[in-house]
Amino acid sequence: MKILEDRIRKDGVVKAGNVLKVDSFLNHQMDIQLYDEMGKEWKRLFEGVPVTKILTIEASGIGMACIAALHFHVPVVFAKKSQSVNIDGDVYSTKIESFTHKRVYDVIVSKKYLGPEDHILIIDDFLANGKALEGLIRIIEESGAVLEGIGIAIEKGFQAGGKLIREKGIRLESLAIIDSMDEKNGIVFR
Amino acid sequence: MKILEDRIRKDGVVKAGNVLKVDSFLNHQMDIQLYDEMGKEWKRLFEGVPVTKILTIEASGIGMACIAALHFHVPVVFAKKSQSVNIDGDVYSTKIESFTHKRVYDVIVSKKYLGPEDHILIIDDFLANGKALEGLIRIIEESGAVLEGIGIAIEKGFQAGGKLIREKGIRLESLAIIDSMDEKNGIVFR
Numbered sequence: 001m002k003i004l005e006d007r008i009r010k011d012g013v014v015k016a017g018n019v020l021k022v023d024s025f026l027n028h029q030m031d032i033q034l035y036d037e038m039g040k041e042w043k044r045l046f047e048g049v050p051v052t053k054i055l056t057i058e059a060s061g062i063g064m065a066c067i068a069a070l071h072f073h074v075p076v077v078f079a080k081k082s083q084s085v086n087i088d089g090d091v092y093s094t095k096i097e098s099f100t101h102k103r104v105y106d107v108i109v110s111k112k113y114l115g116p117e118d119h120i121l122i123i124d125d126f127l128a129n130g131k132a133l134e135g136l137i138r139i140i141e142e143s144g145a146v147l148e149g150i151g152i153a154i155e156k157g158f159q160a161g162g163k164l165i166r167e168k169g170i171r172l173e174s175l176a177i178i179d180s181m182d183e184k185n186g187i188v189f190r
Numbered sequence: 191m192k193i194l195e196d197r198i199r200k201d202g203v204v205k206a207g208n209v210l211k212v213d214s215f216l217n218h219q220m221d222i223q224l225y226d227e228m229g230k231e232w233k234r235l236f237e238g239v240p241v242t243k244i245l246t247i248e249a250s251g252i253g254m255a256c257i258a259a260l261h262f263h264v265p266v267v268f269a270k271k272s273q274s275v276n277i278d279g280d281v282y283s284t285k286i287e288s289f290t291h292k293r294v295y296d297v298i299v300s301k302k303y304l305g306p307e308d309h310i311l312i313i314d315d316f317l318a319n320g321k322a323l324e325g326l327i328r329i330i331e332e333s334g335a336v337l338e339g340i341g342i343a344i345e346k347g348f349q350a351g352g353k354l355i356r357e358k359g360i361r362l363e364s365l366a367i368i369d370s371m372d373e374k375n376g377i378v379f380r
Contacts, residue, residue, distance in 0.1 A: 024302065024303070025265075028267065029265050029300075030259075030265060030268070031265055032263075032264070032265060035256065058248065058249035059248035059270070062249060062256075063255075067257070069220075070222055070226065074222070076219070077218065077219045078218065078220070078253075080249070109218075110219075112214065113214070
């Protein structure tokens, strides 16, 4: 998606350790007009797919999932990263290792909001090694829901996650795929 | 706001300890059409107010802040609940005590995304004792930005937060204010 690639080139900052900082427009400050264009593009890419619900994970996936949901006319459920006293005990639960935060999270979704009747589109901001997506997929499998596809804003194509997901036969639409990046030579998109 | 009050009456669940569960439509599963109506209503209430940015706090404020931002045509910044390796060191920081999670969070906003040129509307899902809002207000004061107002989905009018905020002379628009609630007699709106 050209406007997202252009924006990453303009405002993204490549840091040591394969870190791409996009917090000026994507995951701390959020450019809602850009989110709206991204939502339209996912709707175009998944046209005709019978999505009944969008699933994302807190915190940085929530905003773009909600704006995308306006285009799909479906509710959003976000997976929570730790048990809250306001969530009933009856939850799907899995552990996810975070590349960004260097720790393991317990991730939960209430059983009330995910079941065999649901056709799920997952939306998230980043795909790198795929650990977060694999966790969400495990939760969807446990619920009996149908995973219709995955929409990602930025895929780090030089890490294994995208390949692993596509090899499972899951439809994955990443709006920008980075094949290489370094502080000196900048970003190369697929 | 009648459609929000009706929805709380229909799908909200009152639990012991002044807990109102609205996770079927507001803060776990999210009804995006309802969010869109809430965004329109905040835009109507704050018509003419020179908002340049919406500030919220992760995680459950993000979705409604983003949908509201589509109506205000401004970006959203969300305060993060703990230091991430992907945030630069130069941040505003404060501590917030959470009623829901019974713990104290460090909350941060990058100095790059909040400064004296900004006119801020805070959006959040709940107002009870006001600890989260007070933390966001401290961050705004430290940044030199102008706080133009606060939009809340559900205010627990029987707790002190709303009164404290209004006594500071801050414009506070809560879409539903609950004056009392209990498991037996249900919910009374102001």
